[in-house]
Amino acid sequence: xxSKQKNKSKPPVGTSLAEILxxxxxxxxxxxxGLIGTGRVAVEGQVVEDYDALFEPQGLTIxxxxxxxxxxxxxxxxxxxxxxxxCSQKPKHHPSVMSLLPVPLRLRGVQPIGxxxxxxxxxxxxxxxxxxxxxxxxxxxxxxKLYHAVTAxxxxxxxxxxxxxxxxLRDDPVPVRALACEKLGDNTLSLVLAEGKYHQARRMIAAxxxxxxxxxxxxxxxxxxxxxxxxxxxxxxxxxxxxxLISPPLAKNVx
Numbered sequence: 001x002x003s004k005q006k007n008k009s010k011p012p013v014g015t016s017l018a019e020i021l022x023x024x025x026x027x028x029x030x031x032x033x034g035l036i037g038t039g040r041v042a043v044e045g046q047v048v049e050d051y052d053a054l055f056e057p058q059g060l061t062i063x064x065x066x067x068x069x070x071x072x073x074x075x076x077x078x079x080x081x082x083x084x085x086x087c088s089q090k091p092k093h094h095p096s097v098m099s100l101l102p103v104p105l106r107l108r109g110v111q112p113i114g115x116x117x118x119x120x121x122x123x124x125x126x127x128x129x130x131x132x133x134x135x136x137x138x139x140x141x142x143x144x145k146l147y148h149a150v151t152a153x154x155x156x157x158x159x160x161x162x163x164x165x166x167x168x169l170r171d172d173p174v175p176v177r178a179l180a181c182e183k184l185g186d187n188t189l190s191l192v193l194a195e196g197k198y199h200q201a202r203r204m205i206a207a208x209x210x211x212x213x214x215x216x217x218x219x220x221x222x223x224x225x226x227x228x229x230x231x232x233x234x235x236x237x238x239x240x241x242x243x244x245l246i247s248p249p250l251a252k253n254v255x
Contacts, residue, residue: 014054017041020071023057025104026064040065074129075108076242077101078223081124082231087115094118100232101126113137113220114145114196122147122217123225125237132246136221142194144179146219147201149191152211155183159208163191167207172197176204187213221245 021032021041035041036051042063043055060071081087085097089111098106105126113125114137127133136143160183166175180192191201202212218225222244229235237245 014056016051017043017048017053017055017062018051020055020057020060020062021064024062024069024071025075025106025108027107035064069104070236072236074127074132074242075105075110076125076127076129076132076237077105077110077234078225078229078237079124079126079234080225080229080231081116081121083119083121086118087112087124097124097126101234116217117199117202120215120217121231122215123220123223124217125220125223135246137196139195143221144192144194144219145196145217145221146224147191147193148184148216148218149189149201149205149212150214151187151189151205152213153209154186155189155210157183159205159210160189162208163204167204169197169200169203169207176200178204222247 017036018029018032021027021035022029026032026035033051036049039047039049041048043053044061045063057071057073062069062071079097079100081097081100084094085100086092086094087097089096089098097112098110101110108128110126110128111130111133113127113133116122116124125136135141160181163178163181166177168175176193176195176197178191179194180190182190184190189205191204193200193204197203201215205212216225223237223241226235
């Protein structure tokens, strides 16, 4: 007689809801168990009170206390930075930009991708992915950043020409230049920079005989500051925006 084959049950597929919450910054494992056990977590709109329930994290959406969160392996967000905030977890003179983010993102350890000084406003990207920060800020990557500057004195054609040709800053004998520069108004100009030197836009404009009164970053690589995102507010970078941002044309080495 043929031997009977034992029924082998397939191992469960997916990740427990408690582990998903933990990975997304909702506290310790015990705290995540507590959120689930008290009915404060929903998956795709349905309350789940079993912290061992398994789900496929990719593409999953959860709700915690009524707030919707996309499950992301990598946190990557855009913040419309106001003036008066420092891009540091340990600020010295002003509040940290981290205080503008919800607790789960802070617990995930997001960090700015390149810093803006406390008085500069505009687009700030933050992520918990260290290699991505390195990729997008390394000097050889030459990811372009677009700034709009309001100047104390009228913008003159020779100032634009000097910014495009290159200027020497005090602490660096190698000239730095704008990839693009355009007059937007009598006292307003746009400036595209590839490096990330300290106060670079302000110092370059000072080097050509003008002074920055207001500075705002409006683009980082392929990501632009949304017109409908108020100062102090944030949003997730979409998967399409993320793919364009880290694509080879923007992240290749420039020898």
